Amino acid sequence: MSSFTVAIASGKGGTGKTTVAVNLAALLAERGVAVQYLDGDVEEPNGHLFLKPALETSEAVGLPVPVIDADKCTACGRCAEVCEFNALVVLKRAMVFPELCHGCGGCVTACPAGAIREEPRAVGVVETGRAGAILFAQGRMNVGEAMAPPVIRALKRARADGALVLLDTPPGTACPVVAAARDADYVLLVTEPTPFGLHDLRLAVELMRRLERPFGVVINRAGSGDDAVNRFCREAHIPVLAEIPDDRAAAEAYSRGELMNGLPGFQQALDRLSERILSEMSEKVRA
Amino acid sequence: MKELVVISGKGGTGKTSVTASFAALAGRAVLADCDVDAADLHLLLRPDIRRRESFHAGHAAVIRRASCTGCGACAAACRFDAIRAADGGTFRVDAAGCEGCGVCVRVCPAQAVDFPERVAGEWYVSDTRHGPMVHARLEPGGENSGKLVARVREEARAVGRAAGYDWLLVDGPPGIGCPVIASLTGASRVLVVTEPTLSGAHDLERVLGLARHFNVPALVCVNKWDINPAQTEAIERRVSALGARLAGRIRYDRAATQALLAGRSIVEGPPGEAAADLRALWNAVTNDVRKER
Numbered sequence A: 001m002s003s004f005t006v007a008i009a010s011g012k013g014g015t016g017k018t019t020v021a022v023n024l025a026a027l028l029a030e031r032g033v034a035v036q037y038l039d040g041d042v043e044e045p046n047g048h049l050f051l052k053p054a055l056e057t058s059e060a061v062g063l064p065v066p067v068i069d070a071d072k073c074t075a076c077g078r079c080a081e082v083c084e085f086n087a088l089v090v091l092k093r094a095m096v097f098p099e100l101c102h103g104c105g106g107c108v109t110a111c112p113a114g115a116i117r118e119e120p121r122a123v124g125v126v127e128t129g130r131a132g133a134i135l136f137a138q139g140r141m142n143v144g145e146a147m148a149p150p151v152i153r154a155l156k157r158a159r160a161d162g163a164l165v166l167l168d169t170p171p172g173t174a175c176p177v178v179a180a181a182r183d184a185d186y187v188l189l190v191t192e193p194t195p196f197g198l199h200d201l202r203l204a205v206e207l208m209r210r211l212e213r214p215f216g217v218v219i220n221r222a223g224s225g226d227d228a229v230n231r232f233c234r235e236a237h238i239p240v241l242a243e244i245p246d247d248r249a250a251a252e253a254y255s256r257g258e259l260m261n262g263l264p265g266f267q268q269a270l271d272r273l274s275e276r277i278l279s280e281m282s283e284k285v286r287a
Numbered sequence B: 001m002k003e004l005v006v007i008s009g010k011g012g013t014g015k016t017s018v019t020a021s022f023a024a025l026a027g028r029a030v031l032a033d034c035d036v037d038a039a040d041l042h043l044l045l046r047p048d049i050r051r052r053e054s055f056h057a058g059h060a061a062v063i064r065r066a067s068c069t070g071c072g073a074c075a076a077a078c079r080f081d082a083i084r085a086a087d088g089g090t091f092r093v094d095a096a097g098c099e100g101c102g103v104c105v106r107v108c109p110a111q112a113v114d115f116p117e118r119v120a121g122e123w124y125v126s127d128t129r130h131g132p133m134v135h136a137r138l139e140p141g142g143e144n145s146g147k148l149v150a151r152v153r154e155e156a157r158a159v160g161r162a163a164g165y166d167w168l169l170v171d172g173p174p175g176i177g178c179p180v181i182a183s184l185t186g187a188s189r190v191l192v193v194t195e196p197t198l199s200g201a202h203d204l205e206r207v208l209g210l211a212r213h214f215n216v217p218a219l220v221c222v223n224k225w226d227i228n229p230a231q232t233e234a235i236e237r238r239v240s241a242l243g244a245r246l247a248g249r250i251r252y253d254r255a256a257t258q259a260l261l262a263g264r265s266i267v268e269g270p271p272g273e274a275a276a277d278l279r280a281l282w283n284a285v286t287n288d289v290r291k292e293r
Helices: A017-030 A047-051 A078-082 A106-110 A149-156 A175-181 A195-211 A228-235 A248-255 A264-286 B015-026 B041-045 B073-077 B103-107 B145-163 B178-184 B198-213 B229-239 B254-261 B273-291
Strands: A004-009 A035-039 A054-068 A088-090 A094-096 A116-131 A134-141 A164-168 A186-191 A215-222 A240-245 B002-007 B029-033 B048-059 B083-085 B091-093 B117-128 B131-138 B167-171 B189-194 B218-223 B244-250
Touching (some): A004 A017, A004 A175, A004 A264, A017 A035, A017 A047, A017 A134, A017 A164, A017 A186, A017 A264, A035 A149, A047 B198, A054 A094, A106 A116, A106 B103, A134 A149, A149 A175, A164 A264, A175 A195, A186 A264, A195 A215, A195 B041, A215 A264, A240 A264, B002 B015, B002 B178, B002 B273, B015 B029, B015 B167, B015 B218, B015 B273, B041 B131, B048 B145, B073 B083, B073 B103, B117 B145, B145 B178, B189 B198, B218 B273, B244 B273
Parallel strands (some): A004 A164, A186 A215, A215 A240, B002 B167, B029 B131, B029 B167, B189 B218, B218 B244
Antiparallel strands (some): A088 A094, A116 A134, B083 B091, B117 B131
């Protein structure tokens, strides 16, 4: 049995991805759904602050990088020629710049002297555990590393069979979001009713269309700005799945790392969202 | 020319609002938006584009269906899960997964894989009411955002040097990955805009770790600090231990939202507490940068 993955994405940062994801996880778990929360915002993972999981496993994420056997290297330059990422330079012999290496393995097969082997370089860590009934996993990229996708890919391998997976993604529309959301079964785009929110939502919508992912919009802090996001969604025939009212009490609870238990407007919006997700999931199971 | 880079770690803490206000206060400055995959500074500065260049970076594999024999060597060699089975026993490249490494191009015995350059985005040199601005647009889903950021900064520096500007103000991306690294290396200062939340505090630790890693002196300000004064104080107490200095606080102010909805920076909007705090913050930042460390 495979899992059903809902990616929570946004375009603009700070719109409430994590708030939606962790509270949804808590609500679904309370209703007896087997749910797993994955924190894919590996540059700045924050879901653990709210779910406070007990971590059980921790595994380094290794990216395979080339190591040159100096005795075998003939300095022919073939490895540097095939490397698209300039991670190899050949002067008197081949030199490796590991932080530029994407781990494609191209140099290993290209080397005519068999002088290149690979060793994993730690770029981050994947941790798993439990927060009550919620299965929990997060990726953390090491500070100073440039590439989030390898950590995100490793995290996604920790998806639990048969679970409803809620995957918190990084903000933006660049390769880390693609690595997270490219095979999601459904995507929630969380936005806010401001010009910044609308502009970045348009970019996120364009990305989800390119990835051919089904998606819907969640408007957070509804009422704090204007109605341009609603208008855009109506005109583009994008479903607005829920509107979470602007509420200082919610902002304060968030600031303390608390779940939104019992805030009425919030609860209602989340109920609607969870119903929608469960119906998307059962549709997929039927299909 | 002094280069100030505004970053945050956590997204949505107010980087762009702060940068736009600084642009208005600086008088003479070159502006750069390095948040290339969710660029918003132009919404406040309304640039007139003078120059537009397309940005090519890297390559993407494309399998010619007619030449594909369906042997699967490409799929076996690809480490990025970017090759999928297609109709008629052939294979295709899922562009979203392709890292542009070229391994499939070389292993294909039928030479059926093309490897064209990728159009990764566009960058622009523009005029704004506060000075010239260099900005960009990464293709949604684009690779190489770090390289586009580096290009934006290079052009902004060139524009600034040519016209003798004192300041380059950079609106940075969230996170700590390649576009952030490309934004801050070699800058005079970074200003980290954070918020008084547990998430803000957690992300601040990581982003200041990054600034230390690349030896860029860092300043910190807490935006909307009065949402949670206790958390603000907790953050401020940590700042010097993290190798940074405090530059100020900005109050939560509805007038700030009104200014943004009207497409203006906060200091150009209705007078209010946030606008006053931003003026004080700009003074603190300029004093710190002039002192040199």
